[in-house]
Amino acid sequence: MERRAENETATTLVLDIPDWPGHRAGQHVDVRLTAEDGYSTQRSYSLASAPSARHVELTVQRVTDGEVSPYLVETFAPGDRVELRGPVGGWFVWTPVQTEPVLLVGGGSGIVPLMAMIRARRAAGASTPFRLLHSVRTPADRYYLPELQREEPRLEVEHLYTRTAPHGSARRPGRIGEQDLRTVAWPPQASPSCYVCGPTGFVEAAADLLVDLGHPPERIRTERFGPTGG
Numbered sequence: 001m002e003r004r005a006e007n008e009t010a011t012t013l014v015l016d017i018p019d020w021p022g023h024r025a026g027q028h029v030d031v032r033l034t035a036e037d038g039y040s041t042q043r044s045y046s047l048a049s050a051p052s053a054r055h056v057e058l059t060v061q062r063v064t065d066g067e068v069s070p071y072l073v074e075t076f077a078p079g080d081r082v083e084l085r086g087p088v089g090g091w092f093v094w095t096p097v098q099t100e101p102v103l104l105v106g107g108g109s110g111i112v113p114l115m116a117m118i119r120a121r122r123a124a125g126a127s128t129p130f131r132l133l134h135s136v137r138t139p140a141d142r143y144y145l146p147e148l149q150r151e152e153p154r155l156e157v158e159h160l161y162t163r164t165a166p167h168g169s170a171r172r173p174g175r176i177g178e179q180d181l182r183t184v185a186w187p188p189q190a191s192p193s194c195y196v197c198g199p200t201g202f203v204e205a206a207a208d209l210l211v212d213l214g215h216p217p218e219r220i221r222t223e224r225f226g227p228t229g230g
């Protein structure tokens, strides 16, 4: 197991799983931890790696006062055992046979399964047009920055900031709004598939805005990670 810091609160765990059955981009695993006294608890984490990658990667954001995420981000070390169940999920997935334009909308750690889709697209050599809109609190909270800053044909990446924007930004910090999606989203006439992932409140707000902009609900796939975050 290796670890890679993504930002101040999120870390990628690179896991060696010899009998991994393979997965589709967008799926998650259930991670079970068991203490010496037998107490055990479980949480879901999206797969960040492309299906074809050699290792299985999870990116975990530390939730203040959380039971599992601080342990995975700060304490979990090579040699420690976790149990994984999965891959799980059949609806929030993207496969390279899809050729329609794709809109990815992520809030905070909600970018993780979307990153798996970007990586799967790259690994397949697909030229499907992708647009990513990632909402984070501040520039320091961005994920996968070196990888997302690399030029890639037909992949467009936009960040929006809820608390502090980079110096000189035209947009004032704030939660995702209609104008943000109007600017980034493909028009409904292009029949895109939309994938929205993040804290529950974020997902509901972004999906409602997409419907208001004319996207049919059945083209909007959502994955809720838990309570509303900023």
Ligand SMILES: Cc1cc2nc3c(=O)[nH]c(=O)nc-3n(C[C@H](O)[C@H](O)[C@H](O)COP(=O)(O)OP(=O)(O)OC[C@H]3O[C@@H](n4cnc5c(N)ncnc54)[C@H](O)[C@@H]3O)c2cc1C
Pocket: 028, 043, 044, 045, 046, 047, 059, 060, 061, 062, 063, 064, 065, 066, 067, 068, 069, 070, 109, 112, 113, 199, 223, 224, 225, 226, 227, 228, 229
């Ligand atoms: C399908 C699925 C995929 C997920 N994928 C990822 C992933 O790739 N990366 C990742 O970091 N997380 C992911 N999550 C969230 C993850 O499962 C946990 O909920 C999260 O790590 C918090 O667990 P915890 O034990 O640290 O906190 P808990 O002890 O469960 O909760 C502590 C406090 O934090 C609040 N809280 C719980 N979850 C969240 C949250 N997501 N955001 C903000 N506050 C929260 C609780 O209400 C509580 O007040 C996913 C969730 C689902 C359902």
